[in-house]
Amino acid sequence: MSATTLSGLASERVKLTRTWLVWLAILAPVGIYGMNWFNFDLRYEYLFPPGTDVWDVVIRNFHMLSSLALPFGATLLAAMIAGLEHQADAWKQMLALPVSRTRIFFSKWLWVAGLLLLSSVLLVAAMLVLGWQFGFAVEDGWRVAAREGLLPFLATLPLVSIQLWLSCTMRNQATPFAVGLVGALFAPPMAGSMIGKWIPYAYPSMAFPSPKNPFDPEWTAWLGLGVGLVTLIVCALDFARRDVR
């Protein structure tokens, strides 16, 4: 990473002082952990009959929530990071500085992606801790848990680019929110159809490492990474050539 990218990240970090963003990234996996604790506790016999692959059940139950939380998280974090600038009326000040505009977009993208990665890492820990609390062997589970942390994260990257672009270019955050929520809710059911792989909003739901997953999670993750980087470049270039209000 070049010095300018690092200074962009440092500048963004100052802006996040006293905001909820980092807390959001920490609390989301904690919330998912808490809900699954109830879930496992209430229906233990139903979820884990003798002879089941317990870790597969754990990651699939976590994935049910995280496949929604990741697109929501991307939507929310992008809207909050862009919203700081809209609220501050700061675009005109920042973009008149001798800094490449694509780099400014890139710094924000790295923050959203980085916070989602933090959430995903915490989610891996949450899965392992909860499994351990219910007496499952961590040495059998950490591999699949780590994959459940990483693969859906990579599959979410296209949404980071798209949502950040929407939130940065629109002053009113209602539209980006609507796109993010509708996408996260309605795309996954369409994943099975032919057009599923053309809708990035369906990727996070398709990327869980389980024998019960009809899609190839690794392939979906690579697709997410590829589409994520391409959309990042396209969105950053469009952001750079726009008029600034």
Place this chain on the structure above:
Amino acid sequence: MNTNTNMMIETKHLTRRYGTRVVVDDVNLQVKKGEIYGFLGPNGAGKTTTIRMLLGLIRPSAGEVLLFGRELSRHRMEVLGKIGSLVESPSYYGHLTGHENLQTIQKLLGLKKNRIDEVLETVRLTKDAHRPVKGYSLGMKQRLGIAAALLRDPEMVILDEPTNGLDPAGIHEVRQLILDMPRQHGITVLVSSHLLSEIDQVATQVGIINGGRLIFQDSIDVLRRESRPRLRVVTERPGAAQMLLRGQGHAAEIEAGALWLEGGAAENIGAINRELVLAGHTVTRIEEVKRSLEDIFLDLTGKDVSL
């Protein structure tokens, strides 16, 4: 490279259209080193659009911007590095302190940390540096904006309506800061306003824009010369008096029942009076009528609206 290195800002046929509406029309600005250039025009005349083009925030539909003799479109990073700007309403992160607000720029540009304290001192915000900006008055926010513009020690500062919405004390402080820039730091200033009185008190050069067109550009002294007083003479028989004075070579006009003599006539009030009296006219009143800059501005813009 441009040969004239003294020219800080030069626009050539700068034009911006929104659809078919021409907001900035063939504007040729020229701002020289060390000047305080007052960019004057009524609201909606194209000031902000022009300034946004100067800063590369929006692209011209036609024409080009030269900053320090170099094309902005090709050398954006290099020329913007020497410019500080404040565009319209102040930009500030309300949840951050004044110091942290400046930190976001200091870190982004990799500037020295102590510059923050220096510019806060310049705009007299040292005392409030560690308070959240949402508690600042508008004047303080505007001064913070000026501090942000000064942060990278620019050669030129572009300020768009810096006194808009400020109370008299705030206006005075900002004006003082603007006046100090060329004197103490050698900074060239372009400052826009819709208030002539604002520009009159700080500017050395003036550009007046109206309806997207630059209708006047010269030193403030030239604008002031336009305001030379006219002579108003009231007599009982203005028609005959006009004939007499015209015979003497004075350009006398009758307006609203009184005689009006242009410019230079004011210097020979005594002589004119004597001529009239000797010819048997009863002179009831002679007065100098000064045209205010406001009148000239209204003449130039052809607008009767208040500024």
